[in-house]
Amino acid sequence: MAIISLITDFGYKDEYVGLMKAVILKINPKVKIIDLNHEIPPQDVVWANYLLESSYKFFPKGTIFLCVVDPEVGTKRKIVIVKTKNYIFVSPDNGILTRVLEKEKPVEIIEARNKKFFLPEISPTFHGRDIMASVSAHLSKGIKLSQFGPPLKEIKKIPLLSPLIKDKSIIGKIIHIDHFGNLVTNIEKDLFNCIVKKKRLFIEIKNKKIFKINSFYAESKKGEILAIWGSRNLLEISVNLGDAAKELGVEKNEEVRVNFFD
Incomplete structure (x- = not known):
């Protein structure tokens, strides 16, 4: 069974988390969704780094991590798919994967650009629902990464606060x-x-x-x-x-x- 794990800063006050799950299940009703955390402080990409890096290894191999902490939503920042030996990560290209990719080395990096795998209408404020949730659901059905867009040599890394x-x-x-x-x-x-x-x-x-x-x-x-x-x-x-x-x-x-x- 395919697994998608969700990490967001959406909280539970609004409908955002539920809508992402609805999009995923509409595309792949058989996928299992695990809520890792929806209480990341708003726009806190640094803490999302630590949480993801300390959590991912407890999940079964093949898990897709959908990471939506996206302060630059609606801009020209990329949305990326990163495959490692054991996992797949879908996120904005904003450095949110910096720590986890120090442990899980990328074997393939793709920019999610093929609109075939997006929802028909894209809100400039909700790429988590209209692009990333949809892309993750299609990935969970076994579609090859190369179909989602062009390869990238690297993604953005951020300098993390070190002691x-x-x-x-x-x-x-x-x-x-x-x-x-x-x-x-x-x-x-x-x-x-x-x-x-x-x-x-x-x-x-x-x-x-x-x-x-x-x-x-x-x-x-x-x-x-x-x-x-x-x-x-x-x-x-x-x-x-x-x-x-x-x-x-x-x-x-x-x-x-x-x-x-x-």
């Missing part, structure tokens, strides 16, 4: 605040292990200091601020049974500093 390594500190930023108020940073576990290793450390955020990284939340008392590796392998600042964002008064892009010493 700064300075003296004996890793200086990162909050890139996402989740449903529970956990503060997700851009400090990756692999980078941390490579640099900090088994050195002693303390983490600073908003004049608060944390002196260890928990193995699980309940290792700290209720209401206590803690650090933990989240399921995305990114460092998170949390409050056990609480809301770290509210407790600390923190917003996206605020600094988090990991200091380490012998």
Whole structure:
């Protein structure tokens, strides 16, 4: 069974997600649709990168990822189809695939240009429904990529926010605040292990200091601020049974500093 996974910034207040699904099922009633996330902050291509890269590998091989975070909708920006060894990605050419394609190397890149696979009428504000959902549905029926348009040598990549390594500190930023108020940073576990290793450390955020990284939340008392590796392998600042964002008064892009010493 073909699978299409949806990632958008549409939310659920309006009809946008439902209409994309309707278009897909009208073209291929047998496809299985999985909603990965529709609460990407509006136009936040950077967070969509992190979410997609941390999620794709849990899906069956052959899954089609339809990624619609599209601040430039209606412009001349391309819509692309990228095939890797294991997956297919359909998205605007705006850098949303930057991180995932560092792990899944492209074997074929196509610009979706063949209007045969679009809806008859194209809204300048809803390419997700009229082009990308339709293209994804046709792909799920096994149509070859070459039929959708001309090949591309490369697609747009965006410079992603990387932590700064300075003296004996890793200086990162909050890139996402989740449903529970956990503060997700851009400090990756692999980078941390490579640099900090088994050195002693303390983490600073908003004049608060944390002196260890928990193995699980309940290792700290209720209401206590803690650090933990989240399921995305990114460092998170949390409050056990609480809301770290509210407790600390923190917003996206605020600094988090990991200091380490012998």
